Amino acid sequence: MQPFGLSFARALGTVALGLGLVLPGLARAQAPAGAANTFDAVKSRGQLVCGVNTGLAGFAQPDSQGVWRGFDAEYCRAIAAAIFGDATKVRFVPTTAQVRFTALQSGEVDVLSRNTTWTLSRDTSLGLDFAATNFFDGQGFMVKTSLGVKSAKELEGATICVQPGTTTEQNLSDWSRANRIKFTPVVIERLEEIVGAYISGRCDAYTTDVSGLAATRSAQPKPDDHLILPEVISKEPLALGVRQGDARFADVVRWTHFLLLSAEEFGVTQANVDKMANDPRPEVKRMFSKDGGLGPMLGLPELWAVNVVKAVGNYGELFDRTLKPIGIQRGPNALWTTGGLQYSPPFR
Amino acid sequence: MSDITLDTAAAKVPKAAPRTPPASQIGLPAWLRANLFSSWINTAVTLVVAYFLVRWAIGFVEWGIVNAVWSVPDNQTQACRDLRGIGACWAVITEKHRFILFGTYPYEEHWRPALCVLLFVGLYIVSAMRRFWRKELALVWIGVLTLIGVLMWGGVAGLTYVPQERWGGLVITLILATFGLAFAFPLAIVVALGRRSSLPAIKALCVLYVELIRGVPLISLLFMASVMFPLFLPEGMNIDKLLRAQLAIILFAGAYLAEVVRGGLQSLSKGQYEAADALGLSYWQKTGFIILPQALRMVIPPLVNTFIGFFKDTSLVLIIGIFDLLTAGKTAIIEPAWQGFGIEVYLTVGAIYFVFCFAMSKYSQGLEAELNRHRAR
Numbered sequence: 247m248q249p250f251g252l253s254f255a256r257a258l259g260t261v262a263l264g265l266g267l268v269l270p271g272l273a274r275a276q277a278p279a280g281a282a283n284t285f286d287a288v289k290s291r292g293q294l295v296c297g298v299n300t301g302l303a304g305f306a307q308p309d310s311q312g313v314w315r316g317f318d319a320e321y322c323r324a325i326a327a328a329i330f331g332d333a334t335k336v337r338f339v340p341t342t343a344q345v346r347f348t349a350l351q352s353g354e355v356d357v358l359s360r361n362t363t364w365t366l367s368r369d370t371s372l373g374l375d376f377a378a379t380n381f382f383d384g385q386g387f388m389v390k391t392s393l394g395v396k397s398a399k400e401l402e403g404a405t406i407c408v409q410p411g412t413t414t415e416q417n418l419s420d421w422s423r424a425n426r427i428k429f430t431p432v433v434i435e436r437l438e439e440i441v442g443a444y445i446s447g448r449c450d451a452y453t454t455d456v457s458g459l460a461a462t463r464s465a466q467p468k469p470d471d472h473l474i475l476p477e478v479i480s481k482e483p484l485a486l487g488v489r490q491g492d493a494r495f496a497d498v499v500r501w502t503h504f505l506l507l508s509a510e511e512f513g514v515t516q517a518n519v520d521k522m523a524n525d526p527r528p529e530v531k532r533m534f535s536k537d538g539g540l541g542p543m544l545g546l547p548e549l550w551a552v553n554v555v556k557a558v559g560n561y562g563e564l565f566d567r568t569l570k571p572i573g574i575q576r577g578p579n580a581l582w583t584t585g586g587l588q589y590s591p592p593f594r
Numbered sequence: 595m596s597d598i599t600l601d602t603a604a605a606k607v608p609k610a611a612p613r614t615p616p617a618s619q620i621g622l623p624a625w626l627r628a629n630l631f632s633s634w635i636n637t638a639v640t641l642v643v644a645y646f647l648v649r650w651a652i653g654f655v656e657w658g659i660v661n662a663v664w665s666v667p668d669n670q671t672q673a674c675r676d677l678r679g680i681g682a683c684w685a686v687i688t689e690k691h692r693f694i695l696f697g698t699y700p701y702e703e704h705w706r707p708a709l710c711v712l713l714f715v716g717l718y719i720v721s722a723m724r725r726f727w728r729k730e731l732a733l734v735w736i737g738v739l740t741l742i743g744v745l746m747w748g749g750v751a752g753l754t755y756v757p758q759e760r761w762g763g764l765v766i767t768l769i770l771a772t773f774g775l776a777f778a779f780p781l782a783i784v785v786a787l788g789r790r791s792s793l794p795a796i797k798a799l800c801v802l803y804v805e806l807i808r809g810v811p812l813i814s815l816l817f818m819a820s821v822m823f824p825l826f827l828p829e830g831m832n833i834d835k836l837l838r839a840q841l842a843i844i845l846f847a848g849a850y851l852a853e854v855v856r857g858g859l860q861s862l863s864k865g866q867y868e869a870a871d872a873l874g875l876s877y878w879q880k881t882g883f884i885i886l887p888q889a890l891r892m893v894i895p896p897l898v899n900t901f902i903g904f905f906k907d908t909s910l911v912l913i914i915g916i917f918d919l920l921t922a923g924k925t926a927i928i929e930p931a932w933q934g935f936g937i938e939v940y941l942t943v944g945a946i947y948f949v950f951c952f953a954m955s956k957y958s959q960g961l962e963a964e965l966n967r968h969r970a971r
Binding site for chain 1: 675678689690692693696697698699700701757759760762817820821824825827835912913914915916917921924925926928929930933934936
């Protein structure tokens with residue numbers, strides 16, 4: 247009898263060899279993405295890889311044809327348009343809340359456009375930098391109009407529906423302690439169920455980010471039966487994330503956002519952007535003409551601003567197209583000129 | 595009366611025709627009587643259950659067929675919302691079925707994953723027929739799986755390249771399950787044999803592998819594969835997300851299947867091993883001709899049980915952002931216009947899972963009966 251150990255080892259070796267041959271073929275090197283040269287890597291790859299939510303109404307969700315729609319997805323297109331002059335040169339990678347930061351750190355994605363709240367601990371300890379806040383959100387409350395409540399301070403003794411394990415739950419208890427308001431939390435994990443519980447009257451109020459409340463409200467048969475209370479109990483600045491120490495690419499992302507804001511401020515829209523090269527206002531002319539010289543300072547083509555606005559419109563157009571239909575108002579995301587927080591440094 | 599003759603007395607009596615038992619002893623009435631109405635308490639229970647079943651069935655038909663809305667123009671779901679739950683909104687399936695089946699795969703290229711699904715199903719059917727159980731079947735598998743890879747990725751033969759992030763839906767579920775089990779099963783056999791090896795190093799290795807993998811949940815393995823693993827790679831190098839998940843599933847399934855196979859190996863009597871040795875067979879001949887055929891035959895039920903479990907476990911990849919069938923279904927109803935039609939989508943997705951799992955289960959029953967016919971004597 248053959249000493250079976252030997253042949254067994256040989257068989258194992260064959261299997262290992264087989265795997266060794268197969269794996270490198272399947273492993274696809276995705277990005278030569280060193281920390282400092284994402285910009286060059288993106289340009290040489292000819293495509294931006296953008297991490298988006300796996301599905302959040304209004305921000306990022308695939309439509310029936312599988313095309314990514316929403317506010318965050320449009321930002322990916324805007325950045326691609328700035329770099330390549332072509333908004334289609336973007337690859338969307340759906341990332342869950344748990345894997346998003348690793349995906350960015352490991353170079354699987356170039357930029358996170360994924361409703362991520364900018365906090366100190368994330369900024370310092372997760373190996374990422376936040377380039378710009380493109381949406382100011384905050385936690386709020388929604389009640390039924392029939393309840394007659396006009397302020398969150400009147401929620402004493404109420405039952406409040408809240409999702410577990412998120413900062414939402416934490417914010418809620420912090421707020422109740424600070425304001426000495428006692429209530430009964432009803433903790434439900436799944437979105438569908440929590441909305442169902444609120445609608446059926448199991449809870450008096452439902453708390454989550456205001457954007458989420460607005461989306462839920464607008465999906466109801468009669469939105470006017472529900473009221474979003476004026477108190478916002480937390481700050482949730484949703485920001486675009488890039489890898490730490492990647493200053494050039496961060497600039498591109500940041501200034502693409504500022505460009506969208508400035509375009510709205512100056513009344514530049516998808517429809518009229520082509521005429522802006524001859525605009526009498528010097529700053530507008532600098533931004534949108536062929537020899538303004540701003541693009542090359544960022545390492546971008548001269549006509550980057552035209553390309554971006556042509557592709558996705560200005561901030562207001564983008565907002566109206568993606569977030570307004572689900573019932574989100576501009577609120578703090580209005581331009582500074584109309585009392586909001588969205589403010590762009592000058593283009594010069 | 596004169597024409598009556600004696601000799602006819604016995605002969606003329608018609609041959610006793612085989613008479614059927616009384617109607618109360620056979621057929622449906624008898625079965626009903628024996629099983630449902632044998633005593634007053636059984637009768638009561640039957641009636642109560644039947645009442646609820648019929649009511650539920652009527653309700654379901656009313657909801658699912660009579661009052662249902664089958665399609666709506668341009669995402670205008672008001673017609674569905676006006677039903678307020680008294681009817682199903684199958685329009686969500688009409689609108690979203692391609693997304694549920696193929697995820698974010700480019701819309702014009704949907705024929706490619708559709709063809710892949712058909713190839714998978716064809717592969718299963720061919721592999722299920724015993725007359726095709728030859729060595730060439732392995733080549734067919736390699737050929738078809740390669741073809742599926744080419745179709746999905748493209749980039750050759752005029753097919754446009756489709757990156758992995760855009761794959762989704764049913765085809766992802768089938769890829770993960772098929773590749774997972776196709777690689778895990780041989781791995782499991784090797785590990786099971788290794789665990790019974792008399793060489794301490796090999797044995798220890800196999801025990802370590804099995805116990806380590808079985809000691810952690812699949813979710814944590816998937817997390818390891820998708821969160822930890824990329825951090826260990828040199829910067830810039832990145833293994834495809836789907837491949838990482840696939841490897842995690844193969845390793846996990848391998849450990850469980852190995853224990854199932856080991857169960858089969860242990861159930862064989864020692865005499866089989868000794869007889870094979872006495873015939874002068876080598877280890878591999880003994881294993882291949884004597885031991886494995888008997889051992890695997892014995893463990894068909896637990897094997898299929900594990901297969902079915904893993905087919906459904908593939909839906910756990912949702913936590914790392916891969917759109918399998920279930921996740922695609924969930925994502926389809928995120929769009930505000932379609933929010934709130936989860937029941938219809940989950941029923942559909944459940945039906946698809948059921949078709950595959952039920953087919954597996956039925957097939958294994960047939961196979962078990964056929965392969966173990968000699969035992970039934």
